[in-house]
Amino acid sequence: MDLNIRIAGEAGQGLVSLGDILTGAFSSAGLHIFTSKSYMSRVRGGLNWYDVRIADSELFALKQQADLIIALSPEAKEILEETLSPKGIMLYSGDSDDANKQTINLDFVKIAQEVAGSKVMANAVAAGAIFAILGYETDTLFAYLKKEFQSKGEEIVKKNLQCAKKGYEKTKAKALKLKAPTGTNGPAEYMSGAAAMSLSAAVSGVKLVSAYPMTPGTATFTGLANLADKYGIIIEQAEDEISAINMICGAVYAGVPALTTTSGGGFALMCEGVSLAGMMELPIVIVIAQRPGPATGLPTRTAQEDLKFAINAGHGEFPRAIYAPGTIQQCYDLTRKALETAHKYQSPVIILTDQYLQDIQKNIGKLSDEYNPIDRHIVKDVGIDYKRYALDSENNGISPRALPGGKGLVICDSDEHDEEGHLTEDFEIRIAMHEKRMAKIDLLKNDLVCPDFHGSEDAELILVCWGSTFGACQEAAYQLNTKGRKTALLHYSQVWPLDASAVNKLLEKNKRIVVVEGNYTGQFLSLLKEQGLNGGCELMNRYDGLPFTAEFIMEELQS
């Protein structure tokens, strides 16, 4: 069983702190958790919410409906009431003359002030109240609060515990309760998509991160900044995205793995730099956290609108690989893979994530934090006859990459260049060099991360998805199967180069195929067609800025 808790209020009211307390306490109790954030592009006011979903088995996505809403503002209560499940409870922080029997009024701030003389501890009051409604004992909450506030001194710990206790007691006295799952084997460690990507980049040996802050890409930038001292990374906040990408181009030329993080608008500014990496054959990695456009769009919402943009970004023709993780684990695995691919093929590599995947948290097994740098594929001790763009290379046409600082001079040019790297306008050299670069497309095609098939071979309905829509599709497939409708899932975590053969095999078996993606035009579906799709597929899309949910998919399938 599962239960969805929605903490809602204005930006600046501390709802993230409350969500974090619940997430920490629940996961330490062995519950499976899945959290997501929905926020407006403002620092104060508005209406934000933080969902903490708990269950006794693994969770894959968020839910539209909430079983318990903690409303910290009148607007939160009013606007989100319609998302409350039929037997759900509204816990409202304040006094209301609400006749609704499903509402509990409890002024967290007032209680915190009475008990501890501090408004800040309203979160502890609320956490206590939530534990009471769910019928949980307070021990795991108290243990978590102790651990969390330990560094702030005994007095603070004591006051927090008093507040939590008061919230618990006051609420327990009321009749309204919810049946909640009990903790089982959920791992205690949890992580966000952005944090998993950051950790992976750090352990894989990224040494320089240069970026310009842009929501929702900033979460990865911040994650890496938090790891910088531990892993020896230089974090550079560039003056703009153009600088950021050119800086990482310089850094990888000099030999260190480097990456940048951004979102659609920032990536638009980087395009010339992506082309530079294509021409100079530089192993850069770009993390694009998508949000709805065009232009500034909906800055804090989610989308899958930049797929074709990422594939085509940069003038001229050059190969690239694009990964699109669908889970926290894939955020970790594919960040390393992206760095490896970039270095192996001396090509720019892009990771497409989005606001939803950046911010969701889930408890998964511990991800390794052991430093384990990737192979940079560098040749050492080259002589004075070294040619950076040698054409006679045996390594699949990939010229051995040496670094500046040795006897062999390393010459790179954004112009077309000869084998040494000096600019040339000679047509024959141009042909040879362009063919050498473009030949990497086939190498990349032979090294694809194959799409994952989840479900039974005899399924009649197949949901095809890419990137972050995996979780919602997974949950929808599970629910459909429970209802007797045989459904399976095909998830692509590498979206370029793209091979349509996995979908074609399913089409040959007369499966009904629905492509699920977060954009208006069906970008992935059209790419599949471009890559030789053999039959008709339906499109299920969403472009309101909100993530897919199982409920949404089920409703769409019905209509």
Place this chain on the structure above:
Amino acid sequence: MKLAKADKHPAWCPGCGNYPILETLKEVLDEKRPERDNLVLVSGIGQAAKLPHYVKANVFNGLHGRALPAATGIKLANHELEVLITSGDGDMYGEGGNHFIHAMRRNIGVKVLVHNNQVYGLTKGQASPTSDWDFVTGIQIHGVKTLPFNPLALAIIEDCSFVARSFAGDKEHLKQMMAAVLDHKDGFALLDIFQPCVTFNHVNTYKWYRDRVKPLPKNYDPFDREAALKVALSGGEELPIGIIYRSKRKSYESHAKVLNKGPLVNQ
């Protein structure tokens, strides 16, 4: 068809101010950097940006206006490399203007030679950020109506650690300045070089510059910031050349603790 035979170096007009800059740089490098292993020449796009191809060194000839970010990345990745940028007034002060501001704010330890000919050469004769008021071109047909950019004054305001100017028509002075740039140990070094363009700029000619450039007096103290700013703001009939400003500010990379363990590339 093989164009390589026609693709001879350099690609500049006879009499171009870039020739004395190239020759002088080669001389200074031969004297001061006989080993080129650790020297990286970085450039963007433009006539000046082609210079790295004519010198024996490691080369990163990147995008128009983006020499500084690339050079910053190189320096941070391996601070034992000497990173020398050759750029023009359009590349550095126009397209790369934002990077120019922020690289000096950082005081990243790269050395920048700007071949300042007050006109666009590669695109054939349009105004540059340093073109004089009323300078007529095929685009600015009624003359330039924007004030020329003052790189030296900006550099001093940014407390850039080394700010100098020279003239391509005075090889001896130019050599002294380039030597001083190479000797500069820590932090951003800017050498703006008046470079006559014999094809597209018929106003700021060799003679025009020669009549105006004036070396700074021997007792001039480059560490006096206010005096330096006064020199940088002077102009008109007298154009001071020499080391205009120096500061003892430490370089950006020297503040990065992670680099105490050696270059990032070896970590």
